[in-house]
Amino acid sequence: xxxxxxxxxxxxxxxxxxxxxxxxxxxxxxxxxxxxxxxxxxxxxxxxxxxxxxxxxxxxxxxxxxxxxxxxxxxxxxxxxxxxxxxxxxxxxxxxxxxxxxxxxxxxxxxxxxxxxxxxxxxxxxxxxxxxxxxxxxxxxxxxxxxxxxxxxxxxxxxxxxxxxxxxxxxxxxxxxxxxxxxxxxxxxxxxxxxxxxxxxxxxxxxxxxxxxxxxxxxxxxxxxxxxx
Amino acid sequence: xxxxxxxxxxxxxxxxxxxxxxxxxxxxxxxxxxxxxxxxxxxxxxxxxxxxxxxxxxxxxxxxxxxxxxxxxxxxxxxxxxxxxxxxxxxxxxxxxxxxxxxxxxxxxxxxxxxxxxxxxxxxxxxxxxxxxxxxxxxxxxxxxxxxxxxxxxxxxxxxxxxxxxxxxxxxxxxxxxxxxxxxxxxxxxxxxxxxxxxxxxxxxxxxxxxxxxxxxxxxxxxxxxxxx
Numbered sequence: 357x358x359x360x361x362x363x364x365x366x367x368x369x370x371x372x373x374x375x376x377x378x379x380x381x382x383x384x385x386x387x388x389x390x391x392x393x394x395x396x397x398x399x400x401x402x403x404x405x406x407x408x409x410x411x412x413x414x415x416x417x418x419x420x421x422x423x424x425x426x427x428x429x430x431x432x433x434x435x436x437x438x439x440x441x442x443x444x445x446x447x448x449x450x451x452x453x454x455x456x457x458x459x460x461x462x463x464x465x466x467x468x469x470x471x472x473x474x475x476x477x478x479x480x481x482x483x484x485x486x487x488x489x490x491x492x493x494x495x496x497x498x499x500x501x502x503x504x505x506x507x508x509x510x511x512x513x514x515x516x517x518x519x520x521x522x523x524x525x526x527x528x529x530x531x532x533x534x535x536x537x538x539x540x541x542x543x544x545x546x547x548x549x550x551x552x553x554x555x556x557x558x559x560x561x562x563x564x565x566x567x568x569x570x571x572x573x574x575x576x577x578x579x580x581x582x583x584x585x
Numbered sequence: 586x587x588x589x590x591x592x593x594x595x596x597x598x599x600x601x602x603x604x605x606x607x608x609x610x611x612x613x614x615x616x617x618x619x620x621x622x623x624x625x626x627x628x629x630x631x632x633x634x635x636x637x638x639x640x641x642x643x644x645x646x647x648x649x650x651x652x653x654x655x656x657x658x659x660x661x662x663x664x665x666x667x668x669x670x671x672x673x674x675x676x677x678x679x680x681x682x683x684x685x686x687x688x689x690x691x692x693x694x695x696x697x698x699x700x701x702x703x704x705x706x707x708x709x710x711x712x713x714x715x716x717x718x719x720x721x722x723x724x725x726x727x728x729x730x731x732x733x734x735x736x737x738x739x740x741x742x743x744x745x746x747x748x749x750x751x752x753x754x755x756x757x758x759x760x761x762x763x764x765x766x767x768x769x770x771x772x773x774x775x776x777x778x779x780x781x782x783x784x785x786x787x788x789x790x791x792x793x794x795x796x797x798x799x800x801x802x803x804x805x806x807x808x809x810x811x812x813x814x
Contacts, residue, residue, distance in 0.1 A: 412681050414713025418647035425654065426674055434667045438658045441670055445655055452641050483712045483735045484643025506712045 357525035359585035361500070362469060363541070365531030366479030366486065369574070370466070371493055372457045374555035377420065380447050384424055387443055391432035402427045414506055416482030421448025452485060456492035459553075461575035466498055468578050474500035478516065478529070480508050480536065508536035510543045517544065528585065530577065535562035542568070549580065586754035588814035590729070591698060592770070594760030595708030595715065598803070599695070600722055601686045603784035606649065609676050613653055616672055620661035631656045643735055645711030650677025681714060685721035688782075690804035695727055697807050703729035707745065707758070709737050709765065737765035739772045746773065757814065759806065764791035771797070778809065 367373035385398050392398060405423045413419030424444050428436045469475060477499050479486050486504045490496045501520060505512050517524060524546040531537025531551065538548040539562060550570045571580060596602035614627050621627060634652045642648030653673050657665045698704060706728050708715050715733045719725045730749060734741050746753055753775035760766025760780065767777040768791060779799045800809060 409678075412678060413647060414711070416647075418642060418645075418651060422647060422650060422674060422677070425670065429667045429671050429674075432667065434671075436667045438661065438663045438665045438667075438670070441654065441667070442658050442663075445651060445658075448651070449638075449641060482643070483733065487735045504712065506716045 357523065359473060359528050359547075359581060360526040361476060361520075361522050361528075362473040362581075363476050363478045363527060363529035363531075363537075364466075365529075365533065365537045366477055366489065367481065368459070368532045368553045368555065369530060369537070369551060370458060370462050370477070370495065371489060372459060374553065374557055376451055376454055377557065378555055380420075380424075380451050383447055384428070384444065387440055388428055388431060388436075391428075391435055396431055398427070398431060401431050405430070415480050417448055417451050417485055418482060420451075421445065424448065456489050458493060458495075459574065461573050462495075465574045465577060466495055469581075470498040472578075472581070476501040476503060476516070476520070478503045478505065478508065478513075480505050508533075508540060510540040513540050513544055513546070517546070528581070530574070532556065533562075534564050534568075538564055538568055549577065551577075586752070588702060588757050588776075588810060589755040590705060590749075590751050590757075591702040591810075592705050592707045592756065592758035592760075592766075593695075594758070594762065594766045595706055595718065596710065597688070597761045597782045597784065598759060598766070598780060599687060599691050599706070599724065600718060601688060603782065605680055605683055607784055609649075609653075609680050612676055613657070613673065616669055616676075617657055617660060617665075620657075620664055625660055627656070627660060630660050634659070644709050646677055646680050646714055647711060649680075650674065653677065685718050687722060687724075688803070690802050691724075694803045694806060695724055698810075699727040701807075701810070705730040705732060705745070705749070707732045707734065707737065707742075709734050737762075737769060739769040742769050742773055742775070746775070757810070759803070761785065762791075763793050763797075767793055767797055778806065780806075 405427045524544050527546040529541040529548045532553040541548040550568050634656045756775040758770040758777045761782040770777040779797050
């Protein structure tokens with residue numbers, strides 16, 4: 357079947373994201389250095405806190421910032437000073453304020469794709485922050501639909517395809533996360549294209565069996581669709 | 586024109602919400618009592634922090650919790666102990682975990698309304714938390730559509746009416762917030778019904794000119810619609 361609708365992930369597919377979280381965790385480790393011995397792996401502690409809070413907080417910068425503060429209190433044995441907690445709040449705010457930076461190839465490729473296909477951004481995280489990112493991306497007007505969702509699982513994709521009357525056979529999802537952009541879409545009988553990024557959040561790690569089309573860059577997507585779409 | 590679609594606000598229209606924030610701010614004041622003199626009005630400080638952070642955080646419990654922590658650091662002159670910051674984190678988590686409690690009359694009235702009208706919940710706040718509330722409300726199956734939005738302004742209502750092909754003349758919005766549920770809907774030429782609640786967040790305060798139909802309880806809505814719809 358011919359591709360009619362193209363789903364595009366936002367974070368780390370259209371714009372830089374995970375590397376900014378990594379920058380923030382680097383600043384977090386530096387801030388905590390005076391409280392915490394070398395025997396404590398702060399990244400491990402942070403991952404454990406985030407995992408424990410995920411069911412309650414969901415995705416996004418605000419929950420991440422709350423988890424940073426919780427990890428700092430725990431890892432410092434309750435010794436972290438209020439001024440340093442404020443620094444963590446400020447790191448979270450800086451992350452929210454960071455201007456949107458499109459990934460290489462996106463600015464040239466998305467307008468080309470928009471001429472051929474109906475484009476739908478499907479992205480998860482804080483509604484408020486994702487809307488600001490979309491507004492800052494300059495891409496919103498090229499999109500047929502924008503779906504900011506709480507979780508990217510088969511039920512969510514099924515709801516979206518149903519709501520807009522999209523035949524799974526005519527839908528291709530494009531993204532960097534195997535767990536969120538690839539596997540749930542394949543489960544519905546639609547297709548997916550994987551464009552890996554260097555940084556992937558540890559809670560998103562998953563693998564596909566190698567049969568999923570994998571591109572080095574979004575720049576290769578129009579050619580791939582011309583042949584396979 | 587006959588009413589076909591009924592918009593229902595979530596927080597403080599279908600279920601209790603603002604009073605839980607008020608409970609949390611009471612616990613916050615008690616926790617800060619040992620740090621802060623009587624000359625400091627903690628509610629004023631918290632309102633100022635929330636107002637300053639609104640553009641960055643948007644609505645919802647996670648941003649509220651971050652603002653609680655920031656207010657505590659500032660109001661205590663940087664003296665708040667890490668253990669007490671953890672208490673604030675725990676207050677935020679307790680707020681997120683609080684089970685959904687429907688307001689009086691909702692459980693009886695919404696099924697009656699669903700027989701006559703297409704119902705659409707239009708609610709703002711954290712996507713993750715609002716979805717959990719809807720799931721916990723037992724009302725989701727009665728809804729024709731669910732729209733969790735970042736801001737309830739005329740542009741948002743216009744998008745929703747357009748997306749679902751709803752004639753403003755056939756739409757009535759029902760809610761407790763004049764600012765979010767009434768004024769932007771009137772601006773589009775649709776109608777609105779105000780059901781005030783005892784607790785209203787200070788950032789939501791607004792007035793209408795008295796010409797807006799105002800009901801004491803959702804229990805009165807079917808009769809109002811039968812006459813005016």
